Amino acid sequence: NxxxxxxxxxxxxxxxxxxxxxxxQDMNHEYMSWYRQDPGMGLRLIHYSVGAGITDQGxxxxxxxxxxxxxxxxxxxxxxxxxxxxxxxxxxxxxxxGGDGYTFGSGTRLTVV
Amino acid sequence: QQQVKQSPQSLIVQKGGISIINCAYENTAFDxxxxxxxxxxxxxxxLIAIRPDVxxxxxxxxxxxxNKSAKQFSLHIMDSQPGDSAxxxxxxxxxSARQLTFGSGTQLTVLx
Numbered sequence: 001n002x003x004x005x006x007x008x009x010x011x012x013x014x015x016x017x018x019x020x021x022x023x024x025q026d027m028n029h030e031y032m033s034w035y036r037q038d039p040g041m042g043l044r045l046i047h048y049s050v051g052a053g054i055t056d057q058g059x060x061x062x063x064x065x066x067x068x069x070x071x072x073x074x075x076x077x078x079x080x081x082x083x084x085x086x087x088x089x090x091x092x093x094x095x096x097x098g099g100d101g102y103t104f105g106s107g108t109r110l111t112v113v
Numbered sequence: 114q115q116q117v118k119q120s121p122q123s124l125i126v127q128k129g130g131i132s133i134i135n136c137a138y139e140n141t142a143f144d145x146x147x148x149x150x151x152x153x154x155x156x157x158x159x160l161i162a163i164r165p166d167v168x169x170x171x172x173x174x175x176x177x178x179x180n181k182s183a184k185q186f187s188l189h190i191m192d193s194q195p196g197d198s199a200x201x202x203x204x205x206x207x208x209s210a211r212q213l214t215f216g217s218g219t220q221l222t223v224l225x
Contacts, residue, residue: 042217
């Protein structure tokens, strides 16, 4: 049981490049989320999904796109990378409001130069 | 607008001591209050959580105290150990989607 798997673990991008951060979970969780973690700011919600085909914006969605075609996968796309998107990105999944909270992946450290 | 305020930013405690981290929230619609523990290079892991219908929840050495009228909740770590050294985040959520709003984190160091 792998839980929540994020790839890659590290990535360096040039300004203006695009890329996709991958997230997959094998717990059959309906709820999935993307957060970014910056020093002194905790984790901030980027986008989330409550089921396949359903996504919504979080607190800091600008510059990011998501889709949820399957229950297992929830990729995060950076459309045109900017230095302000340098951060650690975490994907998380949950079985829902009656469950035991969110399980987080180990993160992707992204640097935009 | 920071909806969940966490303090202190950093905390140093001697082994065997009590670590106390405080959080305050603004949105009265929040109805689920978890604490997460994060070690360097790892993702946050759920430590303990409470719902507002109880004032305290204890799991081993970890206790959440909840004051609904003051809109405050705190994490107490009894008999703190060096292995507890980590960053702790409080969080709050509401509604069926249960999306988390996090505090800014507390870096705890337990000295041997």
